[in-house]
Every structure is written in structure tokens, then in C-alpha cells.
Amino acid sequence: MSRWEKKQLASxxxxxxxxxxxxxxxxxxxxxxxxxxxxxxLRFLLAEWVDYKDPDTKKxxxxxxxxTKTLPAFPYKPEGWEENKCFTRADxxxxxxxx
Numbered sequence: 391m392s393r394w395e396k397k398q399l400a401s402x403x404x405x406x407x408x409x410x411x412x413x414x415x416x417x418x419x420x421x422x423x424x425x426x427x428x429x430x431x432l433r434f435l436l437a438e439w440v441d442y443k444d445p446d447t448k449k450x451x452x453x454x455x456x457x458t459k460t461l462p463a464f465p466y467k468p469e470g471w472e473e474n475k476c477f478t479r480a481d482x483x484x485x486x487x488x489x
Contacts, residue, residue, distance in 0.1 A: 426487060440464050441479040
């Protein structure tokens, strides 16, 4: 979701993102299932994050911001993952949802 806002002291409009503050869900949905649905929705974004932090990524820097250097390390690794082993997008995509 986004909207166009006029910047202060500027004559142009910029697209600004907004987050919904209210979320309507069915009463049958448990908190666990709600979290799974949110994760499914944001999974592509998390996969991109993992890919940017992979030292062997094929991503090309297309803007003035180099996300491979500025993003923090991906905080999650599966249980039993070796400390010095890199967590790649293929590893992330291979993980299933535990229901």
C-alpha cells in the first residue's frame, strides 16, 4: 500500500509507503495460523534478504545503494546449522512451512 505525498518545501510528489494499522481476520483463524499467513505473504522479501547477504550472490547493484553491504545479516538459521556455513537463497527456498 502506498500513497502520493507532497514533500515539505518541494514542488513534487513522492510515493510513500503506509502500513495498515488494522487487520480484519476471521474468528476461526488462530494466532499461529495468522503468523503463518503473514510469513507466506512476506516470504519473497525474506528470500531476497537472504540472497543479498549471500557472498556468492548473482545480484547486480542497480541503484546507488549497495544492499549487499548495508543490509544486516539475516538473523535466522535452521536448528543445527553450522556457524561458519553460509545460508543461501536455495537453502531458504528449500525450507518448508511447519504446520
